[in-house]
Each structure stands twice: as structure tokens, then as C-alpha cells.
Amino acid sequence: MTASPPPAIPTCAWTRPIGQGWEAPYTVRYASNLDDGPFHGMPLGGFGAGCVGRSHRGDFNLWHIDGGEHVFQTIPGCQFSVFEHQGDRHQAYALSTEPAADGTLSAWNWYPGVGSLDSGVGSLQGSRPLNTYHALYPRSWLQYRQPFQAQLTCEQFSPIWAHNYQESSYPVAVFLWTAHNPTDAPVTLSLMLSWQNLVGWFTNSLASPEVQVRDDGSPVYDYQPPLGDSEGNFAEWRQEGALAGCVMQRQRQGAEPQEGEGEWAIATEAAEDCEVFFHTRWNPAGDGAGLWQSFATDGTLPNVDDARPASSGEQVGSAIALRFTLAPGETRQIPFTLAWDFPVTEFAKGVVYYRRYTDFFDRSGRNGWAIATTALRQYTDWQRQIQAWQQPICDRSDLPDWFKMALFNELYDLTDGATLWSAATEDNPVGQFAVVECLDYRWYESLDVRLYGSFAPLLLFPELDKAVLRAFARAIPAEDSRLRKIGYYFTQGQDSPDVPRKVANATPHDLGAPNEHPWERTNYTSYQDCNLWKDLGSDFVLQVYRDFVMTGSNDTAFLADCFPAVVAALDYLKTFDLDGDGIPENSGAPDQTFDDWRMQGVSAYCGGLWIAALEAAIALTQPILDMDSAPLKALATNALPRWKHWLEQSRAIYHEALWNGQYYRLDTGSGSDVVMADQLCGQFYARLLGLTDVVPEAAARSALKTVYDTCFLKFHDGQFGAANGLRPDGSPINPNDTHPLEVWTGINFGIAAFLLQMNHRDEALRLTEAVVHQIYDNGLQFRTPEAITATGTFRASHYLRAMAIWAVYYYLE
CATH class of the missing domain: 2.70.98 (Beta-galactosidase; Chain A, domain 5)
Incomplete structure (x- = not known):
């Protein structure tokens, strides 16, 4: 016990009166989604x-x-x-x-x-x-x-x-x-x-819980801990x-x-x-x-x-x-x-x-x-x-308090995201690490989600982020030929074909779930056939190059661990280029991170990621060729000519096929005029990593302005954030759509980072602030969801992608 002055609580901390509830907190969009209420x-x-x-x-x-x-x-x-x-x-x-x-x-x-x-005091002001x-x-x-x-x-x-x-x-x-x-x-x-003696309460009393398909097509299993069983406790x-x-x-x-x-x-x-x-x-x-x-x-x-x-x-x-x-x-x-x-x-x-x-x-x-x-x-x-x-960030007068508050508080997911961190081994010197996509979709480190969401561990705990990517590198060549049904067909009232769980050299969507064997048995989600996704391979390559470059471009051991998987991932993804024009085509089924949103032919989202990934892979060959490893040098020497050829082909058609003079169309096959909010994710990553632009700068600026005006300002006057996709006049393609009309918190932070990258600071902060207020004023604190809607509902709480707010900080810094 020591004498001390009263503690100084940072003015940017989230504040709420003790015990105060909400008149109308956000509630779940679907009854099957987790909703523990707002007292988090x-x-x-x-x-x-x-x-x-x-x-x-x-x-x-x-x-x-x-x-x-x-x-x-x-x-x-x-x-x-x-x-x-x-x-x-x-x-x-x-x-x-x-x-x-x-x-x-x-x-x-x-x-x-x-x-x-x-x-009557609000949570962010007063x-x-x-x-x-x-x-x-x-x-x-x-x-x-x-x-x-x-x-x-x-x-x-x-x-x-x-x-x-x-x-x-x-x-x-x-x-x-x-x-x-x-x-x-x-x-x-x-x-x-x-403190109640809780020893023995937290383990699953079901040794092998049966996996079932929920009403939204996602796999779930029962968890029955023996709460209250205290016999023998002392x-x-x-x-x-x-x-x-x-x-x-x-x-x-x-x-x-x-x-x-x-x-x-x-x-x-x-x-x-x-x-x-x-x-x-x-x-x-x-x-x-x-x-x-x-x-x-x-x-x-x-x-x-x-x-x-x-x-x-x-x-x-x-x-x-x-x-x-x-x-x-x-x-x-x-x-x-x-x-x-x-x-x-x-x-x-x-x-x-x-x-x-x-x-x-x-x-x-x-x-x-x-x-x-x-x-x-x-x-x-x-x-x-x-x-x-914390103090250097808290002391920055150029950053608003609401931003500093959310920046730190969104890190809560590193603790409560059903997080795993294993003991160290010779192959894993800091152990293996993993955070679930969310508590509704309880599988680890969904690769498409962490494309934005992993900026927090990258900037703060880079060795943990590299441990995750090493696990993906080990998983890419693996094969799991067991057949299973796909949940998306269930939601459409159709019979599902039997598909293999994991095809060799396909980049897995996730690193498995806690009822099986995380890091070893991948592709737990069965909502879609992730072997067919057109963004995962590119996502992996970009994250490997990002972690290498943004941690000093000198971790050659990390690069050596991942490079064979980079080659395998791109070769596999290229097999979906059915017309040989250089760019893998989307199949018409939802086959990317927006897994309820159909894309057909060459898409702006996946095609841009593909071009950026090829640029990254080509850049990776130079440090590989400088290594003292004959097998890796041979691999890089062999891959480099075909990557350059694919890149030349892809660049020749991407802009011409998708540019409409104002923004990039959703794809080449659907005929949709939707303005997709995250259409230029590949361009954002290319600039982030110092690679050649995917698209002309003038086109990127025009597309980004269109996204801001259409998906954010025209969507309920910018109150909620940017919807994923609206027609140019701000109207929905289909008022019953799911993903296009949702505001995805992490995607919004990614777009805000893109705005900052293009020197639109005011617009970036306005967009970020709208999303932050929706979270922290409506009982969503410490359970940030993937998606919110204009009707006061949310989906997928405790979501990984929201840590993308650290990408916003990266550019503000």
C-alpha cells in the first residue's frame, strides 16, 4: 500500500456512467447470431x-x-x-x-x-x-x-x-x-x-461434438461446459x-x-x-x-x-x-x-x-x-x-480523442477473440498464434478478413503475425480429400454437391476451428467451397510481402519459409483463368470475401488483388535470388518469367475491361452498375507496399471519390459508414440484398486508410468517425461486429477485421 495522487485517466478513454444501459442498443440481424447484450x-x-x-x-x-x-x-x-x-x-x-x-x-x-x-451523458462526449x-x-x-x-x-x-x-x-x-x-x-x-472456485468448469463435456449447419449455412458445434460442477474443489x-x-x-x-x-x-x-x-x-x-x-x-x-x-x-x-x-x-x-x-x-x-x-x-x-x-x-x-x-499517441493533438479511443480499444480482440497462443517450439520460436474470424464464425485467422484486420498485430506484434502466415504457408501444399456439403446451397434451398475440404496448393480460407486441430486441419468453414475462391491466393502473397517489407526487408528466414507457398498459391489461382487472358475469372458464385455477393468474369476486386500480388511476387524474387539456397533460387528463377507474362497480360485488359470513365465496374460478366466500396483494394495494397500502381492514378482518384460520395454520403447521409455497394444514385441494387447494403466496419477502416493514402484526410476521418460512433454509442463496444445496418442491427460480433483501424493510424502517423 503506497501513498499516491489520484490516477490520471486519459481524456480519450471510452466513458460511460456505471450501470447505464441503452434505450435501443443494436440487436442481431439473424436470430442464430450471437447477441450477449450490450453490457461488455x-x-x-x-x-x-x-x-x-x-x-x-x-x-x-x-x-x-x-x-x-x-x-x-x-x-x-x-x-x-x-x-x-x-x-x-x-x-x-x-x-x-x-x-x-x-x-x-x-x-x-x-x-x-x-x-x-x-x-443523459453520451459515451463519447459531454x-x-x-x-x-x-x-x-x-x-x-x-x-x-x-x-x-x-x-x-x-x-x-x-x-x-x-x-x-x-x-x-x-x-x-x-x-x-x-x-x-x-x-x-x-x-x-x-x-x-x-471469487467463486471455478476450477473444472471450462472444458467441453462433449468429447466429439457433432458439427451441424446453422440457418445461415455456417458450421457450428455444441459447447457444453460443466458449469457449476465443483465437486473436489478446495x-x-x-x-x-x-x-x-x-x-x-x-x-x-x-x-x-x-x-x-x-x-x-x-x-x-x-x-x-x-x-x-x-x-x-x-x-x-x-x-x-x-x-x-x-x-x-x-x-x-x-x-x-x-x-x-x-x-x-x-x-x-x-x-x-x-x-x-x-x-x-x-x-x-x-x-x-x-x-x-x-x-x-x-x-x-x-x-x-x-x-x-x-x-x-x-x-x-x-x-x-x-x-x-x-x-x-x-x-x-x-x-x-x-x-x-500509449502516451505518445494519447498526447497527439492532431488526432481526435474518439479516434485514439477506438484505436486502442479495438485491440480487445487480440485478448478475447477466442485467442490461441501456443508454447514455443524449435519450428515456432514464439509459438503459434491465432484469433477467430468472430464468435459466430469460430474458425481461425480467415485469410481474406485479416487482409485488413491483421494491421494491428503486424504493427504491434509482428512476430505473431508472421507466425500466422507461416502456418498458412505450411497449409497451402496440404490436401484434405474428405468430401462435405456447402452451406450456401442450403440457404438457397438447393442440394449441395460433395466437394473436397482442401485441394492441394489451394490457399485455405482459415486455419481451422477449436473442435478439431487448428493450424493443421484448415478450411473449417463450409459456407462456400473455398478451394474456388479468387482472392485467397492473392491475399496470402500480399500479406507475406507486406510483413517482409514493413518489418525491414531483412527477415530472410520468414521469406524462405513462405516463398514456396507463394509460388504454389499463384500457380493454383491461375488455373481459374479459363480464357487464358492472364486474370482468373470469378465463377458467378460468391467466391471471395463477400461470400454472399455474386461476381462473374474478371472482377475489379479480385482482379486488382491479382495484379498487386503478381507485382509483390516478382519483387520477392530479388531477395530470394540473393539467398544462399539453390532450391529457392531455382524456384524463383523458374517462376519469374511466367509471373511477368501473366502480369503483362493482366495489365493489358484490367483497366480497359472494367473502367467506365468514373469508377471500376463490379465485373465483366454481370452487367451490374453497382459502385463497390472496396473495388480498389489491390490498388491500396500496391501503393502501401511501394509497388507499381494497379490502375492510373487519375482513375483511382475518380473511383475513390465515387465510392465516398455514393456508398457513404448517399447512404443515409453518411450516418452509418459506407455500404458495400450501391448504384450511382445511392439506391440499392436489390433492397433485400445482404452484403451490398451492410456497413462492414473493417472494410470501412480499410477505405479510410485508402483515402488517407490519397491525401483525403478530412474524408477519411469523417468516414472513420461515423463507424466508431455507431459501435461505441450503441452498445457494441468490446464486441465490434463485422456488419451493421441502417435499421439498428448487426451481424458477427467480436470481428477480426475491425482491427483495420490500425491501417488508418499507419497513414495518420
């Missing part, structure tokens, strides 16, 4: 370590503890509480504005959220109410000014900052309380952290000098931990002039009176150290409390830490990986106390590292 807060925990989420109601409600799986529900016994005594008055509150609906812990006094429901939540990932704050006499602030964070490949993997959260006494009389406070009190806490465990059958086996730990640091209290075995499933009566009376706990395992049907929890007195005008800081150690992630039965943090602790699953106390010893350094990373 910043997630806590390291990448791939599992995470927990605490909302601005004060409740812990998001649990991504099992690798790749999602549980969203409030567990009332996991809670901070405050006791305060001054003069003849005392009061105590559990700091959540949402008591359990089933009456659990009914004896507790739940926080009223004073002033939170009638303040004066701040008394009791507020703030978030600037990886930090968030809850400020309490009423009804307490003391002023309380809880800053919560995990040790995540750019280019940190160690602590960013730790399964730990720090809760740094600042207590200030603004009155002229002493105030006695007690802070309690209670806890122990630990104290080492000033460090004190509880370690929650479970009786085990074997020496090596299985998935779901491990520990939770809560800990604090007590100064000499404060008192620490504890209870290792209270009942979080009853009315909670036994624990609460003691705490609410005088801020104490009965100091019960009872390690008896829970019997069948019994629930157990632990709690620690610190009591101290503040003199008039005094300010103190009190740290609490929450750690969890579940080292094993099991995908399909028997497919086991250890998590990255086990490279720094061991794999026993008995490191809860070690991790919690490491945090107590190092949190001040962690806090400085985070501030040193």
Missing part, C-alpha cells in the same frame, strides 16, 4: 491465456478460459465489495449494479449506480457523471464518487504492450485501487475481492511477508493436468498499517449472509482457512479483504491480483497444446500463486510500460 467491458488476461471480462455494471460476465470457447454469464460471487466507516455511519456495497436474477447472494447490498440512469467507467485497452477504470465519503478508483489491466512477447501472454489481471479521503475526518475502508490460504491471498484448486486424478484442471488465485499486498482478512470456504450459491454479515458490520472476514473439498452439488468460494484508515486528505493505492493457471488447451480429443505463458512458468497447472505474486511485484513496471506505449 474490456477483457482482462494475456493473449491466448484465456480471459475474463468485467462490464461497466461492475460484474464479471465474460469467460474465455477454455481455448477457443465462449461463455457469457454473470457469476455473482466473483466480485469486489467496499465497506466504509466514518464517525457513526457505515455502509457496504458489492460493486455491481446488477444483482443475480435468481436471488443468489440476496443478503448482499448491491451498488445502486448513483446517477447512472438519469445523467461532461462526466460522478460514477463512471472508462476504458483504453489494456486499461480500464471504475470511478466511485457516491455514495461513499471516500473517492475510489479501480484501475484494471493486464501486462500487454507492443512488441512484448512474454508478459503479454500471462493469465493475470491487476486491480489497482486508489482511495482518497477528501473530507476533514478519518475514513476507514475495507476492500474485498471474492482452497488454501497463502501468505509470504506482505503478500497474502487464496489459491483455489481441485482434486486431480493424475499427475499431469488435463484441460480444465489448474488453479485460480486472488492476492493482495498488505502494508504494516492495514489489516488483512480471509475466508477460503464460503458458499457463493446461497444468500451469502455468512460472508456478508461480517464484512458489512466492520469490514472484516472471519479468517477461515478450510481446505475441505466440495462435495457433490456444493459450491465454494474464497475471499480476501484489506482494512485501512485514511487520514483527512490522504490518498493510498492498494493492489489486488487475479491469476489463473490452466496450461492445457485440448481441441479434438487427444489434440493437446500448452499455452505460451508456460514457457515462463511450468506446465504443472500449479502456478496460480506464482503468477499472482509476480503481478504484485511487477505491476508498477507493467503500468509504466503500458503508459510508455
Whole structure:
């Protein structure tokens, strides 16, 4: 416990009154889509370590503890509480504005959220109410000014900052309380952290869940965690000098931990002039009176150290409390830490990986106390590292606060995107990494989506981004001949043909799903036959070249790992050039990232990516030819002439076939006059990487202006962002269309980056701001969707592509 001034919360943090809801939050477009409601807060925990989420109601409600799986529900016994005594008055509150609906812990006094429901304060502007939540990932704050006499602030964070490949993997959260006494009389406070023993709850009780097809044609499987099964759970009190806490465990059958086996730990640091209290075995499933009566009376706990395992049907929890007195005008800081150690992630039965943090602790699953106390010893350094990373951006007067807020907060997906980060191996020196496309489409690192969405890991954690691309490079030559049905036909009321899951040398769409074997069994999605997609091969080549160039053009080991797959990907994609004109044709089925949108013949989107990818591949041959590797040199020497020939052919027809004098037509075969918002993604990438323009600059500027005017300004006066595709007068091609009439958050950030690339700063910021306000003003924070509509609906929450806002920052920088 240290004396300290009240914390300075960055003015650009997202702010909302504690407990305040929304009159009309966005709701899902399709009933089958995930909609956990708007009470989402910043997630806590390291990448791939599992995470927990605490909302601005004060409740812990998001649990991504099992690798790749999602549980969203409030567990009332996991809670901070405050006791305060001054003069003849005392009061105590559990700091959540949402008591359990089933009456659990009914004896507790739940926080009223004073002033939170009638303040009328918006989330991005206006004066701040008394009791507020703030978030600037990886930090968030809850400020309490009423009804307490003391002023309380809880800053919560995990040790995540750019280019940190160690602590960013730790399964730990720090809760740094600042207590200030603004009155002229002493105030006695007690802070309690209670935690239900959740060991054993987060694993799938179905060993081989059956894969089914949802109503939108996407594959899904059932996840049934044994929530509430606490038989054998117990806890122990630990104290080492000033460090004190509880370690929650479970009786085990074997020496090596299985998935779901491990520990939770809560800990604090007590100064000499404060008192620490504890209870290792209270009942979080009853009315909670036994624990609460003691705490609410005088801020104490009965100091019960009872390690008896829970019997069948019994629930157990632990709690620690610190009591101290503040003199008039005094300010103190009190740290609490929450750690969890579940080292094993099991995908399909028997497919086991250890998590990255086990490279720094061991794999026993008995490191809860070690991790919690490491945090107590190092949190001040962690806090400085985070501030040193964020402050230069926060201090920039040329960037608006709403942008700085969204820039950091959109990184939440690196923590809660069902994230995997495996232990290091000789072949994977920083481990393997993966984030799902979203929680509705729960397969990893969709290559088309990460074309924009991977700018965040590239700029902040480039070795993780390269690890993902290495996994794709290994997957491209692989083959999986098992046959399956395609969901798109199901949505059209048609019978699906049987198609192979993965054709050799086809670039896979994704790196698999958590119920099979991520990184090894690819192409999990079966909505479309991804072997036929016309953008994936180009996407892979461009991302390889991007990561090579934008990290210094000197990582020849990365290039050597990926170059054979570059050759294979382009050769395979060229097989779809059925007329031999140099450009692969779209088939008429949705066969690219807009997988509900038909394109026929040469398309502006896929054709432009193809030309940019050929330019990138040709540029890659020079460093390959400079390497001391005869096989790679031979591969490059052989590929270079045909790539140059294909490029010459493609350039001869692309502009002439698609340019209509104002913008590039959707394709050559459909006859559509739609203005496609992302028509020149290939041109954006070519300029990003210093390659020759795909199209003449004047044409690019004209097309970009048309996109801005038509898809953004004419779409509900620019309130929502740019729709994917409208006719030149702003009308829809078909009012019942799906993708063309949706605003895709990540695509919009990509277009904003393109506008900046072409020196249209005002337009780029206006477009970006419209999308940011839709997310953060309508209950979509920390669950940013792929798509929003003008009717207040969304689709595909927790979406990877939205991290494309870092491409906007790249050009603003």
C-alpha cells in the first residue's frame, strides 16, 4: 500500500456512467447470431491465456478460459465489495449494479449506480457523471464518487504492450485501487475481492461434438461446459511477508493436468498499517449472509482457512479483504491480483497444446500463486510500460480523442477473440498464434478478413503475425480429400454437391476451428467451397510481402519459409483463368470475401488483388535470388518469367475491361452498375507496399471519390459508414440484398486508410468517425461486429477485421 495522487485517466478513454444501459442498443440481424447484450467491458488476461471480462455494471460476465470457447454469464460471487466507516455511519456495497436474477447472494447490498440512469451523458462526449467507467485497452477504470465519503478508483489491466512477447501472454489481471479521503475526518475502508472456485468448469463435456449447419449455412458445434460442477474443489490460504491471498484448486486424478484442471488465485499486498482478512470456504450459491454479515458490520472476514473439498452439488468460494484508515486528505493505492493457471488447451480429443505463458512458468497447472505474486511485484513496471506505449499517441493533438479511443480499444480482440497462443517450439520460436474470424464464425485467422484486420498485430506484434502466415504457408501444399456439403446451397434451398475440404496448393480460407486441430486441419468453414475462391491466393502473397517489407526487408528466414507457398498459391489461382487472358475469372458464385455477393468474369476486386500480388511476387524474387539456397533460387528463377507474362497480360485488359470513365465496374460478366466500396483494394495494397500502381492514378482518384460520395454520403447521409455497394444514385441494387447494403466496419477502416493514402484526410476521418460512433454509442463496444445496418442491427460480433483501424493510424502517423 503506497501513498499516491489520484490516477490520471486519459481524456480519450471510452466513458460511460456505471450501470447505464441503452434505450435501443443494436440487436442481431439473424436470430442464430450471437447477441450477449450490450453490457461488455474490456477483457482482462494475456493473449491466448484465456480471459475474463468485467462490464461497466461492475460484474464479471465474460469467460474465455477454455481455448477457443465462449461463455457469457454473470457469476455473482466473483466480485469486489467496499465497506466504509466514518464517525457513526457505515455502509457496504458489492460493486455491481446488477444483482443475480435468481436471488443468489440476496443478503448482499448491491451498488445502486448513483446517477447512472438519469445523467443523459453520451459515451463519447459531454461532461462526466460522478460514477463512471472508462476504458483504453489494456486499461480500464471504475470511478466511485457516491455514495461513499471516500473517492475510489479501480484501475484494471493486464501486462500487454507492443512488441512484448512474454508478459503479454500471462493469465493475470491487476486491480489497482486508489482511495482518497477528501473530507476533514478519518475514513476507514475495507476492500474485498471474492471469487467463486471455478476450477473444472471450462472444458467441453462433449468429447466429439457433432458439427451441424446453422440457418445461415455456417458450421457450428455444441459447447457444453460443466458449469457449476465443483465437486473436489478446495482452497488454501497463502501468505509470504506482505503478500497474502487464496489459491483455489481441485482434486486431480493424475499427475499431469488435463484441460480444465489448474488453479485460480486472488492476492493482495498488505502494508504494516492495514489489516488483512480471509475466508477460503464460503458458499457463493446461497444468500451469502455468512460472508456478508461480517464484512458489512466492520469490514472484516472471519479468517477461515478450510481446505475441505466440495462435495457433490456444493459450491465454494474464497475471499480476501484489506482494512485501512485514511487520514483527512490522504490518498493510498492498494493492489489486488487475479491469476489463473490452466496450461492445457485440448481441441479434438487427444489434440493437446500448452499455452505460451508456460514457457515462463511450468506446465504443472500449479502456478496460480506464482503468477499472482509476480503481478504484485511487477505491476508498477507493467503500468509504466503500458503508459510508455500509449502516451505518445494519447498526447497527439492532431488526432481526435474518439479516434485514439477506438484505436486502442479495438485491440480487445487480440485478448478475447477466442485467442490461441501456443508454447514455443524449435519450428515456432514464439509459438503459434491465432484469433477467430468472430464468435459466430469460430474458425481461425480467415485469410481474406485479416487482409485488413491483421494491421494491428503486424504493427504491434509482428512476430505473431508472421507466425500466422507461416502456418498458412505450411497449409497451402496440404490436401484434405474428405468430401462435405456447402452451406450456401442450403440457404438457397438447393442440394449441395460433395466437394473436397482442401485441394492441394489451394490457399485455405482459415486455419481451422477449436473442435478439431487448428493450424493443421484448415478450411473449417463450409459456407462456400473455398478451394474456388479468387482472392485467397492473392491475399496470402500480399500479406507475406507486406510483413517482409514493413518489418525491414531483412527477415530472410520468414521469406524462405513462405516463398514456396507463394509460388504454389499463384500457380493454383491461375488455373481459374479459363480464357487464358492472364486474370482468373470469378465463377458467378460468391467466391471471395463477400461470400454472399455474386461476381462473374474478371472482377475489379479480385482482379486488382491479382495484379498487386503478381507485382509483390516478382519483387520477392530479388531477395530470394540473393539467398544462399539453390532450391529457392531455382524456384524463383523458374517462376519469374511466367509471373511477368501473366502480369503483362493482366495489365493489358484490367483497366480497359472494367473502367467506365468514373469508377471500376463490379465485373465483366454481370452487367451490374453497382459502385463497390472496396473495388480498389489491390490498388491500396500496391501503393502501401511501394509497388507499381494497379490502375492510373487519375482513375483511382475518380473511383475513390465515387465510392465516398455514393456508398457513404448517399447512404443515409453518411450516418452509418459506407455500404458495400450501391448504384450511382445511392439506391440499392436489390433492397433485400445482404452484403451490398451492410456497413462492414473493417472494410470501412480499410477505405479510410485508402483515402488517407490519397491525401483525403478530412474524408477519411469523417468516414472513420461515423463507424466508431455507431459501435461505441450503441452498445457494441468490446464486441465490434463485422456488419451493421441502417435499421439498428448487426451481424458477427467480436470481428477480426475491425482491427483495420490500425491501417488508418499507419497513414495518420
